[in-house]
Every structure is written in structure tokens, then in C-alpha cells.
Amino acid sequence: MSKADIFVGMNNRVRRLFLLALLAAAGLLCLQVYWISKEWTRSADILQREVDYSFQQAVDKEWSRRKDTLTAYLSDLLHDTNSVRFGTRYNKTENVWAVTMYDPANPKDYSSWSNKLHPVSEKLSDKEREEVIARFIEENLIKSIASDVIFFYTQRVGQAWTKKYNDLSMDTLFMKKMFKAELAQNKIDAGFSIAYIDTTQDPLPEMKGSALYSKPITVNFKRVNDIAKKYVAQATVRNPRMVLFKRLWLIGIGSLLLLGLTFWCLYRMYQTIIRQKQLDELKDDFISNMTHELKTPIATVTAAIDGLQFYNALNDKERTKRYLNVSRTELNRLDQMVSKALELSVEQNISGQLVKEKFALRPFLEQLLSSFDVQSGFRWQLDIDAEIKMYADKEKFGAVFQNLIENAIKYGGDDVLMHFAAERAGAWLTITVQDNGPGIDKAYLPHIFNKFYRVPGAVEAKGFGLGLYRVAGIIKAHGGTVVAETKEGLHFIIKIPVA
Known part of the structure; x- marks a missing residue:
């Protein structure tokens, strides 16, 4: 009986159970697909926020770097005595010595201030001069730069400051380096590009394809402070799906x-x-x-x-x-x-009961077959060399051949002819047992060695479906194999180790 026939014959309760299991598996599949889809969408949102944050951090760091560059430039200018000099003058109102910053080429171009918390002597020492410059940078220049205000403390300082202020454009290479570092910190390993768009002339590009676009960020592209705020930077990350x-x-x-x-x-x-x-x-x-x-x-x-x-x-x-x-x-x-x-029950572990010995196969089969000569309509042939020997349990293999002979007589018809052949190839002995009966349908051949199995249509013949099951068990215990084929009768091909 085929599996399809058995499945059709299953009772309704088992069928319902199986269908419910299928439905549960399909539901699990749908749930997994839905969950993975939601997780993909959530991860895509997180990736977008990480790219936006990384790009904003890169823009801020580049802007801070330009501010630091301007601060360092002004610090160097203040230390250059050819451009700026510091002196003192007495402030009668506050009764303290005030600091003066003046142009050495034009002493009348100066600025002065006083600070009671940090008094200075009539003549500035080198140490006092360094302290004055340091406080001036910290209390004036840094705050002025942060608020984008330029104070003309002297004409020369103001003009130099203004020129540097206007000429200090965005460092795009540093920007890329910072953005790449920020992406790496968020474990985003992907190629990218950065575009700087003058929004007064070009519109922002449309988001196309599978690339990921950051939020547009207003940047001071041409100078430290773009009053018109017309430039926008936008990063494009390639292959975000990867x-x-x-x-x-x-x-x-x-x-x-x-x-x-x-x-x-x-x-x-x-x-x-x-x-x-x-x-x-x-x-x-x-x-x-x-x-x-x-x-x-x-x-x-x-x-x-x-x-x-x-x-x-x-x-x-x-x-x-x-x-x-x-x-x-x-x-x-x-x-x-x-x-x-x-x-x-006794032969569940046949391998532990084997008593192996070496014996000649041909005389062993002749003696076994002679006991069936009294059966009417039964003939046999041996095509086995007298020198071929096998190493096996003689009694158990006698049961193997006896079962095969009895099956051939039982199902072979009125004139049964059995042919036995054997050959040795390397470490294996192959024994072929063939009859001239009707054979077995190929659909049933894989099942004939199962316990209790009987071929449909052969129910009228007496038997319990145990003979071939025992045959397979004995051969397996010897470390061999047995297969059946239908080819002008039924063929059994037995292979067992020689040693």
C-alpha cells in the first residue's frame, strides 16, 4: 500500500490534527515574516537617525575647527610685535594702570581697557604681556568669534581679522574624514558622498533609488559666517540595505x-x-x-x-x-x-548471537536444497564455484536461504526454478538468488523487508510477513546488505564481507 493510499485512509481526527499543525506552521511563517518586516523598518529608521546625527556631528566639528583656526590666527597676530603692540597708560578715573593695544606704525590707532581684578604695572613685563594676551583671547576674541562679531581694536587687526574671516571656507576633505569617522563609530560601513548646494540657484535633489539621504544642513560654505544662509550640505549613503x-x-x-x-x-x-x-x-x-x-x-x-x-x-x-x-x-x-x-522478540539483537565460521558455500546450499527435492514442481540450479567460501553463522544463513526458497515455492506457481550464483569481488561476496515467478510490483519492493509486511494481492497465501524481515535482520547483523529486484522473476542480491 502506497503512502498516498494510506493518507487517504487516515481517519478524520488525525487528518484534522495534521491540518491544524499545518495551519499553525503557516501562521508561524506569517508571524515571522511580519516580525522581520517590522524589524527591518525599525532598523531602517534607526539607520536614518544615525546617518543624520553623524552628518550633523561632522558639520559641527568642521565648523569648530574653522573657529579654532581663526582663533589661532588672531593669537599669532597678537604676538606679532610688527602688527600689534601692548603698552600701559594711567586711568585717572579708576586710579589703575590700563592696558593699551596699538598699531606700532600708527600709535594713535589704539584701544585700551583696565581690569581691577588683574592689575598691571607701569611697564609690562614679558610675563604680564603673555597674561594680557591670554586673557584678551579668552574674554574677547573667542566670544567674538563664537558670536560672529568683528571688533576693530586697531585698523590693522580689524582688517586682517576681516580678511581671514572671509577667506576661511569649508574644508571639504576634513568634512569627509569626520563624517567617515562618525559613520564608523556607529558601525556603518558604506560608501558615501557629500553635496554642497547653493539653494538660491539649485534646488535640493530628489531622493531616488535605494540610497539613503541625510537631512539637509545649512552650512557656512564660502566663509566662516554666511549671513544669507544659502548653502546646504547633504550626505548620500550608498547601499543602506547591505x-x-x-x-x-x-x-x-x-x-x-x-x-x-x-x-x-x-x-x-x-x-x-x-x-x-x-x-x-x-x-x-x-x-x-x-x-x-x-x-x-x-x-x-x-x-x-x-x-x-x-x-x-x-x-x-x-x-x-x-x-x-x-x-x-x-x-x-x-x-x-x-x-x-x-x-x-528473541532476534531483536541478532548480531550478539552470531557464531561465525568459514565454510564452502556450494555444498552448504546443495545439502539445504536437497531437502526440498520432494516438493513437486520445484527445481534448482547452482552456478557457484566449489572454492568459494563464506564467513558467517551457518545456522542463521541456513534460515536466510530457507526463507527465500519457501517464498519462491509459496508464490512462484506450479513450476518453480531457482538459480543461485555467487562471486567474490575484493572484500565482498555477492550472492544472487533468482526465481522464475511473477515477481513483485516495483511500488512494493521497498517495503517487503518490513516487519509484518505482506504484498497486497498475496493475502490468500499463508504467512505472517516475518520471513523477509528476518532475512534482512540476519544479513544486516553480518554487516551486509540485501536488495530485491523484479526482472524476469524475483532477484535477491546479497552482499556480505568476506572476512
Whole structure:
């Protein structure tokens, strides 16, 4: 019986259970797809925010770097005595000495201030001069630069400051370096480009393709402070899907493995149900056949006893002898059937019971086959070299060949011809047993070595479906294999190790 036939014959309860399992698996699949989709969307949003933040940080760092450059330039200018000099003058109002900053080429161009918290002497020492410059940079220049204000402390200082202020444009190489470093800090390994757009002339580009665009950020592109605020910078990150895949691959692989395990378990459950159904049907068939086989000898013995007891057969010695012989024969037959059934549990571990020996195969088969010569319509042929020997349990392999012969006689028809051949190839001995019977349909061949299995259509022949099961078990215990083929009769190909 094929699996398709068995599945059709499954009861409604098992079928509903299987369909519910399929529905649960499909629901799990949909849930996993939905969850991965949501996780992908969430990760894409996080990636967008990380790119925006990284780009903003890069812009801020570049802007701060330009401010620091301007501060350093003004510090160098203040230390240049050819451009700026510091002196003192007395402030009568506050009664302190005030600091003066003046142009050495034009002493009338000056600025002065005083600070009671940091008084100075009439003549500035080098140390006092350095302290004055340091306080001036900290309290005036840095604050002025941060607020984009230029104070003309002297004409020369103001003009130099203004020129540097206007000429200090954005350092695009530094900007790229900072953006790359920020992306790396967020574990974003992808190519990118940065565009600087004059929005008074060119519109912002449309977001196209699979690239990821940062938020546009207003930048001072041409100078430290772009009063018109017309320049905008925008970063484009390429292949963001690859970045997302690298972040989510473990989740994706885990989900696939979970789904694969679920469907594999479902498939195994299906196989188990099928095998259980097969086993149930085979057991039912076995019980039915066993019952039928047992009833015949029981009925025969019962009839013989009734004849002896109720029909005065005891007075007829010949009839009594005949009845007793029939009873003994049937009881022996009954004993053989019970013994075969018991072999199922006894031979579960055949390999531990083997008593191997080396013997010639041809005389062994001749002796075994000679006991079947009394069978009408049975012939045999041996194509085996007398020197071929096998290393096996002689008694167990006798049972193997006996089962094959009995099956050929039982199912082969009125004129059975069996052919035995053997050859040695390397470490293996191959034995071929062939009959001229009708063979077995190819659909049933894979199952004939299963316990209790009987080919459909052969139910009228007596048997329990244990013979070939035992054959396969004995050969497997010897470390060999057996396969069956239908080719002008039934062929059994047995391979066992020579040593």
C-alpha cells in the first residue's frame, strides 16, 4: 500500500490534527515574516537617525575647527610685535594702570581697557604681556568669534581679522574624514558622498533609488559666517540595505532555522503518523492471518478428539492411530507458528548471537536444497564455484536461504526454478538468488523487508510477513546488505564481507 493510499485512509481526527499543525506552521511563517518586516523598518529608521546625527556631528566639528583656526590666527597676530603692540597708560578715573593695544606704525590707532581684578604695572613685563594676551583671547576674541562679531581694536587687526574671516571656507576633505569617522563609530560601513548646494540657484535633489539621504544642513560654505544662509550640505549613503542586512542577518538566519526546524518537525510528525498507520494495518493483517492460521490446526485437533471421544474411534486402532498422527502433525505446525512469533522478540539483537565460521558455500546450499527435492514442481540450479567460501553463522544463513526458497515455492506457481550464483569481488561476496515467478510490483519492493509486511494481492497465501524481515535482520547483523529486484522473476542480491 502506497503512502498516498494510506493518507487517504487516515481517519478524520488525525487528518484534522495534521491540518491544524499545518495551519499553525503557516501562521508561524506569517508571524515571522511580519516580525522581520517590522524589524527591518525599525532598523531602517534607526539607520536614518544615525546617518543624520553623524552628518550633523561632522558639520559641527568642521565648523569648530574653522573657529579654532581663526582663533589661532588672531593669537599669532597678537604676538606679532610688527602688527600689534601692548603698552600701559594711567586711568585717572579708576586710579589703575590700563592696558593699551596699538598699531606700532600708527600709535594713535589704539584701544585700551583696565581690569581691577588683574592689575598691571607701569611697564609690562614679558610675563604680564603673555597674561594680557591670554586673557584678551579668552574674554574677547573667542566670544567674538563664537558670536560672529568683528571688533576693530586697531585698523590693522580689524582688517586682517576681516580678511581671514572671509577667506576661511569649508574644508571639504576634513568634512569627509569626520563624517567617515562618525559613520564608523556607529558601525556603518558604506560608501558615501557629500553635496554642497547653493539653494538660491539649485534646488535640493530628489531622493531616488535605494540610497539613503541625510537631512539637509545649512552650512557656512564660502566663509566662516554666511549671513544669507544659502548653502546646504547633504550626505548620500550608498547601499543602506547591505548595512541593514549585516545588522539583521543573525535574526534572519535564526528565524529561517526556527522555521526550518518547525517544518522539519511537522514533516517528521507526518512520517511518524504514516508509519504508525502502516504498522497498525500490518499488525491487524498479522493478527488476522495468525488467527486464521491458528484456527486450522485447533479445529483439526478438536475434530480428532471429538472423533475419539464421541464416535467410538477408540475401538478402531487404525482410526485412533490416524487421528493421533493428524493431531501430532497439527500441534507441531502450531508449535512452529508460535515459535516464529516468538522469534520477533528473541532476534531483536541478532548480531550478539552470531557464531561465525568459514565454510564452502556450494555444498552448504546443495545439502539445504536437497531437502526440498520432494516438493513437486520445484527445481534448482547452482552456478557457484566449489572454492568459494563464506564467513558467517551457518545456522542463521541456513534460515536466510530457507526463507527465500519457501517464498519462491509459496508464490512462484506450479513450476518453480531457482538459480543461485555467487562471486567474490575484493572484500565482498555477492550472492544472487533468482526465481522464475511473477515477481513483485516495483511500488512494493521497498517495503517487503518490513516487519509484518505482506504484498497486497498475496493475502490468500499463508504467512505472517516475518520471513523477509528476518532475512534482512540476519544479513544486516553480518554487516551486509540485501536488495530485491523484479526482472524476469524475483532477484535477491546479497552482499556480505568476506572476512
